[in-house]
Amino acid sequence: MIRSKIFNDTKSAFKLKSNADLDRAVFLFSMMDRPTLVKIGSAITEFSLKMHLPVEFLIKKTIFEQFCGGVTTEECKPLLKKMYAENLHTILDYSVEGKETEEDFDTSINKKLELIDYASRNREVSFAMFKPTAIGRFEIWEKVTMKEDLSPDEVEEWNKIIKRVEKLCSHAYDKKVRLYADGEETWMQSAADDLMEQMMRKYNKEEVYIINTLQCYRWDRLEYLKELHEKGKKDGFKIGVKIVRGAYMEKENARAKKMGYPSPICESKEATDVNFNGVLSYCLDHLEDISVFIGTHNEVSSYLALQIMEDKGIAMDDERVWFSQLYGMSDNISYNLAKKGYNAVKLVPFGPVRDVVPYLLRRAQENTSVRGQTGRELSLLLEEKKRRKGDKSTRHSRN
Template sequence: MINRSLFEDTATAFTLKSDSELERAYFLFKMISSEPLVRIGTAATNFALKAHLPVEKLIRATVFDHFCGGVSEEDCLPVIDKLYTEGVSSVLDYSVEGKAEENQFDNALEKILKIIRFCDDREAMPIVVFKPSGFGRFLLYQKKTEGVELTTEEDAEWERIVNRFDVVCKLAKEKDVEVLIDGEESWMQDAADDLVEEMMRRYNKEVTIVYNTLQLYRCDRLDYLKDLHQRAKDSGFKIGMKIVRGAYMEKERERALEKGYDSPICENKKATDDNFNETLKYILNNLKDISVFIGTHNEASCFLAMELMETHNISKEDNNVWFGQLYGMSDHISFNLAAQGYNVAKYIPFGPVKDVMPYLIRRAEENTSVSGQTSRELTLLKAEKRRRKL
């Protein structure tokens, strides 16, 4: 039987947090719960960084250290080791965004290869992650998705992207490290999907190494998975899927309105939740063919996964099922699941403070828009503070 009060256990949830870290977390989520404060804080931080004001230490001591592991892989090691004492693995996420030059894509490739080697022989780090646009120009993916004919130069550029994907997946296969490839905007995603599928055909023959991402606020994604499943069965390869609700909803809706096409986004939150849960059911019904990384902060979806695993007699330790949450959020889910013996990993963003700020700002804005998430964090932090006082 699933314990329905599992996620109320704040002693387990915050076991790694000192009293001062607990206070900092409470302060940060209190700030994030206020939209005007987030807007002011974002503008002030951007200005201070652009003006080269000495604010990096302040950022590092507050929001950065709460949501990020460090400025480099080595800097993240204390966080990685600490999490693993409670059975929580780590996925290092190099969160530097918005690059567009070939040398920057090559640098991103070298960074991911370095992380894979860094993972080797570290039980606490079985998984790496990268974004397709980290390895090539967004507009090139968009052209491929739209079926626009590429120039000779663009063809050569696309081959370099394919090669970067291949080099990463090949090394990951050699080192037995799983690779999660993030989902992005719908108008470039078809090209990324095709490329990831090709990597699955090459490297997912016996076990699952390569994972694509389904953003399930898109109403077409379950059908895509079913079609992919048929191709995988016909061709003899395994599917890896990270499932998430999604990260570009407003942008997707605005573009659909502007360009005059039907939005690919589910009509409301309930439809998104239903889509996520139906996809989860489909995968756990077909676990011999599809491995899953369940990226969610939604408690109901976690309980559903646990119930389905119990119904289908899927072991908690089965490597084909992972739960994942972001570092600095939903510790009540991560640590309580890990304490029960499930496979759990935290996404740990890292990189130079200035370069990671766009990521941190997006986190703050997302939390502001999902008020239920922030108030849940605050309620649990308050409960743990009360428990420690008693």
């Protein structure tokens, strides 16, 4: 039985953070605990960048350094090595969003191919990833999902997207690097699901190299997983899934209401938790066919996974089970899992400061919408500051 509350160990969680790092994190999470401030700050940041005001240095020294590893892979290297020394692995994500041209998509593909190569050469980096809309226009994914007719130019565009996905997956397979596709909005996701299923059929015959993301705030994801599992057993391929709660709740519900269709999202946070835990349990019950990448900042779900693993006699370092959190968040989960010997990995975004601002603003906004997340982060940071102050006082009294 999992008895000790390992995620309360702030000393291990924040071992790599200096006192200045802690102070910055306390300031940022205090701000993110106030939704109105986040909205105002986001608007000011977007306006300042649009008007080419000199704000990049301020952004880099605050929210960028909290949630990003650096501007380049070379700049990220010292961080990756420090984390790996604590048994914590890395996924590097070139987090440039919102691009629209074919040239941008080709640039993105080349960057992703470089990161697959980087992962194959560096033991600290255990996965590669890509966002479907970073390699093809959202509207094309959407049209294919909705089964709309494509114009000849759009058919050509869709074929280019298929070739890009194939190029990434075949390269990952050749380099023996696990690659996952990020999850996005429901009205484009089916096209991505179908394409990733094709890639699993092709490349997951013996081992899992290709992984798709299931956003479990969608009430249909457990049924989808069961159907995919049956296909895999019937046709001889293994399933790779990254499971997350989801990132587009407000947008999904607003669109469903506006267009008059039932929301694809669970009716409440509690229902989402039940659904996520159901998908998690199903994966751990079928590890002979399914490898699971547990992307969660939720302590209850993480403890549930640990308990199931212990009950089933699944080794802590079983390569079919990984835990993941975002860089700059939930260090109490990541570092304490790594310390105990579980497979733990941080998603570390990087890129030019100006280009990753859309990612950073999305991250700040998501923090305000997840009930209790920001408050939990803040309480842990303050607890660590208090602990360090107590340690310092103890040392002084001994002297």
